[in-house]
Amino acid sequence: MEQKKILITGVAGFLGSHLADRFIKEGYIVYGMDNLITGDMANIAHLMPLKDFIFYHHDVSKYVHIPGDLDYILHFASPASPIDYLKMPIQTMKVGSLGTLHLLGLAKAKKARMLIASTSEVYGDPLVNPQPEEYWGNVNPIGPRGVYDEAKRFMEALTMAYHTFHKVETRIVRIFNTYGPRMRVNDGRALPAFFSQAIENKDITVFGDGNQTRSFCYVDDLVEGIYMLLHSDYAYPVNIGNPEEITILQAAEEVLDMVKGTKSKIIHKGLPQDDPKVRRPNITKAKEILGWEPKFSRSEGFKITYEYFLKTLKK
Numbered sequence: 001m002e003q004k005k006i007l008i009t010g011v012a013g014f015l016g017s018h019l020a021d022r023f024i025k026e027g028y029i030v031y032g033m034d035n036l037i038t039g040d041m042a043n044i045a046h047l048m049p050l051k052d053f054i055f056y057h058h059d060v061s062k063y064v065h066i067p068g069d070l071d072y073i074l075h076f077a078s079p080a081s082p083i084d085y086l087k088m089p090i091q092t093m094k095v096g097s098l099g100t101l102h103l104l105g106l107a108k109a110k111k112a113r114m115l116i117a118s119t120s121e122v123y124g125d126p127l128v129n130p131q132p133e134e135y136w137g138n139v140n141p142i143g144p145r146g147v148y149d150e151a152k153r154f155m156e157a158l159t160m161a162y163h164t165f166h167k168v169e170t171r172i173v174r175i176f177n178t179y180g181p182r183m184r185v186n187d188g189r190a191l192p193a194f195f196s197q198a199i200e201n202k203d204i205t206v207f208g209d210g211n212q213t214r215s216f217c218y219v220d221d222l223v224e225g226i227y228m229l230l231h232s233d234y235a236y237p238v239n240i241g242n243p244e245e246i247t248i249l250q251a252a253e254e255v256l257d258m259v260k261g262t263k264s265k266i267i268h269k270g271l272p273q274d275d276p277k278v279r280r281p282n283i284t285k286a287k288e289i290l291g292w293e294p295k296f297s298r299s300e301g302f303k304i305t306y307e308y309f310l311k312t313l314k315k
């Protein structure tokens with residue numbers, strides 16, 4: 001049987017690189033694309049020598065060309081952490097809009113199936129908890145997070161338009177907070193911050209009172225959900241995330257408990273503007289349509305992640 005070909009954008013990022021690993025393992029030819037503004041070649045160094053992995057250093061906000069035929073596209077390029085999209089607001093909007101447009105055009109030309117990485121941020125600071133896919137969200141378009149949230153909402157709208165108007169086969173995953181090895185130590189997100197602070201005996205910076213909630217999904221579970229969604233025939237958005245909701249303060253305490261002998265203490269800092277107060281996926285659709293649910297407990301996932309940060313910080 002001929003090998004399937006898949007293009008993964010954002011391949012040098014946290015999720016992109018784990019997806020590339022999975023598709024290589026499944027026997028695909030993987031075209032990986034990244035402009036490296038937040039991605040890191042270290043995440044794909046082990047893939048570079050493989051004959052089935054072809055890397056393109058390219059910005060998808062510009063015209064995208066891939067020679068020959070293509071079966072699938074996964075669009076995972078975007079700054080994704082709040083401090084990144086605050087620093088790079090225009091690139092964030094371009095990759096979600098122009099980048100998505102170019103890739104949908106490519107999918108149409110190649111008759112490829114395209115899956116886009118959407119986000120729980122489409123629900124904004126939600127007034128409904130947990131969030132089902134039917135919830136339209138509560139987003140401030142002109143706030144600091146608006147560049148990311150609205151780019152992703154535009155991306156979903158454009159993808160549905162290509163699906164209905166051009167009959168392109170599309171899939172939309174709404175990704176909730178995901179963690180694991182290859183997150184950047186200093187990407188500003190809660191878990192990398194807490195682990196690195198605890199390992200280095202620095203203050204653990206909990207923003208606000210820490211009563212805001214998140215639901216943390218281990219990366220292998222997310223990759224499995226995306227793999228299943230890509231191969232399903234469901235074109236509407238599907239939440240993939242772990243429904244176990246905890247407060248950020250509790251997350252900080254669990255990290256402190258895990259990092260034996262740390263001298264770190266929790267301190268509180270100002271809560272960023274428009275920081276969602278609650279977040280938890282309703283995963284009924286993923287369960288019923290894909291037969292997917294997360295398998296990793298938080299303690300298992302945290303342990304693997306802790307070991308990764310320990311190793312990375314010692315380098």
Ligand code: UDP
Binds near residue numbers: 193206
């Ligand atoms: N947060 C925190 N300390 C940090 C980084 C983040 O208390 O050093 C909080 C942040 O305000 C938010 C939650 O942790 O309420 C999750 O933030 P993150 O940046 O990981 O992702 P988000 O879910 O907000 O996109």
